[in-house]
Amino acid sequence: MRLDSTVDALDETGADVDVTFRDGEHARYDLVIGADGVHSRVRHLTFPEIGEEEYVGQVCWRAVAPRPPEVTEYLMYHGAGSKVGLVAISAEQVYLYMLQNVPEPPERRGGDRRDELRAALAEYGGSVPQVAATLEPGAEVRRLTSLLVPAPWHRGRAVLIGDAAHATTPHISYGLGIAVEDGLVLTEELVAHGSTAAALNAFSDRRFERARMVVENSVQLSKWEQDPHADMAAYGALIGRTLGALTAPI
Ligand SMILES: Cc1cc2nc3c(=O)[nH]c(=O)nc-3n(C[C@H](O)[C@H](O)[C@H](O)COP(=O)(O)OP(=O)(O)OC[C@H]3O[C@@H](n4cnc5c(N)ncnc54)[C@H](O)[C@@H]3O)c2cc1C
Numbered sequence: 001m002r003l004d005s006t007v008d009a010l011d012e013t014g015a016d017v018d019v020t021f022r023d024g025e026h027a028r029y030d031l032v033i034g035a036d037g038v039h040s041r042v043r044h045l046t047f048p049e050i051g052e053e054e055y056v057g058q059v060c061w062r063a064v065a066p067r068p069p070e071v072t073e074y075l076m077y078h079g080a081g082s083k084v085g086l087v088a089i090s091a092e093q094v095y096l097y098m099l100q101n102v103p104e105p106p107e108r109r110g111g112d113r114r115d116e117l118r119a120a121l122a123e124y125g126g127s128v129p130q131v132a133a134t135l136e137p138g139a140e141v142r143r144l145t146s147l148l149v150p151a152p153w154h155r156g157r158a159v160l161i162g163d164a165a166h167a168t169t170p171h172i173s174y175g176l177g178i179a180v181e182d183g184l185v186l187t188e189e190l191v192a193h194g195s196t197a198a199a200l201n202a203f204s205d206r207r208f209e210r211a212r213m214v215v216e217n218s219v220q221l222s223k224w225e226q227d228p229h230a231d232m233a234a235y236g237a238l239i240g241r242t243l244g245a246l247t248a249p250i
Pocket residue numbers: 005006007035036037038039040041042060142143144161162163164168169170173174175176177178179
């Protein structure tokens with residue numbers, strides 16, 4: 001385990017991969033797994049032709065607050081150009097998210113964004129005003145983006161998993177789900193095959209279609225949320241079909 005470090009270069013030797021770390025040290029490995037998220041350094045090194053993730057026209061505000069007693073599971077509210085979810089995450093706390101249509105990608109800024117979030121929540125009723133008034137520090141806003149690397153997700157002895165290979169908007173709430181599944185399936189295939197190349201091909205074969213479905217259907221849902229003339233019956237049906245398909249064995 002190396003903390004506070006990253007990978008500078010990957011060199012295939014034929015039998016293994018020579019990895020150069022940021023501090024200049026080298027080490028050799030049988031396999032490099034790029035599980036380093038949407039801005040994956042391993043992807044940039046291994047698939048340099050793949051560009052950055054694409055902004056989809058929405059942002060997600062996120063915050064935590066004390067739980068009002070009536071919020072016992074999941075409440076959703078629809079506003080003009082945004083929607084809000086309240087999710088009870090413990091007896092004491094509620095998670096609030098707001099998906100908001102913002103055509104141009106907003107500039108990235110850190111810091112506590114509670115005041116802006118409260119202003120954006122002003123149109124909402126129900127339990128939202130109470131939650132808005134008691135937001136805990138640390139409210140943030142994230143751009144929603146997507147990216148799908150074509151299969152196979154390996155070159156030589158370097159393979160991508162999770163958001164590094166397939167970053168999705170949260171419309172199906174399953175980006176982390178497919179990331180964790182990747183780890184399980186990759187392990188199974190490495191155990192099942194004598195050859196790394198065969199295992200990595202089998203891994204992408206099992207994973208690509210499921211990840212494509214989550215990424216592309218999530219982007220479609222995002223588009224419909226930004227289209228005032230969208231057929232919301234089709235929107236609901238796509239969520240149902242996608243969640244149904246996700247119950248299939250991996
Ligand atoms: C607003 C929002 C809401 C979401 N809601 C849901 C949801 O409800 N349900 C769901 O299933 N998914 C959700 N997701 C998606 C989910 O967060 C991701 O799909 C998931 O975190 C991907 O996991 P990962 O391990 O592939 O990448 P990450 O979680 O991004 O982890 C990558 C790790 O690699 C590290 N790293 C990055 N670069 C380097 C480097 N160069 N060197 C070393 N380490 C590095 C990072 O520090 C990080 O720890 C949401 C995403 C967003 C943006």
